[in-house]
Amino acid sequence: MTEHWLVVSTTDEVGDRGKVFTYPDGPFEESGILVRVGGTIVAWKNLCRHLAVRLDRDLPGSVMDREGRHLVCGQHGAVFRAVDGLCIEGPCSGSHLKRLQVRVDDGRILLDLSALGGLHAATLPAGTA
Numbered sequence: 001m002t003e004h005w006l007v008v009s010t011t012d013e014v015g016d017r018g019k020v021f022t023y024p025d026g027p028f029e030e031s032g033i034l035v036r037v038g039g040t041i042v043a044w045k046n047l048c049r050h051l052a053v054r055l056d057r058d059l060p061g062s063v064m065d066r067e068g069r070h071l072v073c074g075q076h077g078a079v080f081r082a083v084d085g086l087c088i089e090g091p092c093s094g095s096h097l098k099r100l101q102v103r104v105d106d107g108r109i110l111l112d113l114s115a116l117g118g119l120h121a122a123t124l125p126a127g128t129a
């Protein structure tokens with residue numbers, strides 16, 4: 001499978017409270033969340049596992065708890081561990097956020113569009129490699 005990487009952020013832009021970003025998936029604009037887990041950057045799809053809404057729907061860009069260890073859905077308070085996306089509290093306990101494949105290259109964070117599994121291959125934006 002051919003990989004197509006899209007720059008979605010720089011490591012400097014990902015603070016203790018994470019960073020929300022957008023990316024194309026076929027004709028749709030989707031949202032993801034970058035978080036720091038130890039010395040690693042991890043990316044989760046910004047979509048609750050209880051209902052199909054963004055975790056930050058009511059307060060855009062605000063997803064992490066004060067300690068930066070958990071992602072919290074603003075709708076009904078589901079709490080997901082940043083390290084593995086597991087919901088540990090709330091109406092979807094036991095489910096996992098969808099992980100997005102990212103890598104860091106010279107301070108840039110790149111998302112693997114080919115791992116999304118959608119219709120994106122035919123509609124990759126200019127500037128992807």
Ligand code: FES
Pocket residue numbers: 048049050051052053073074075076077078090091092
């Ligand atoms: S929609 Fe996220 S907890 Fe209900």
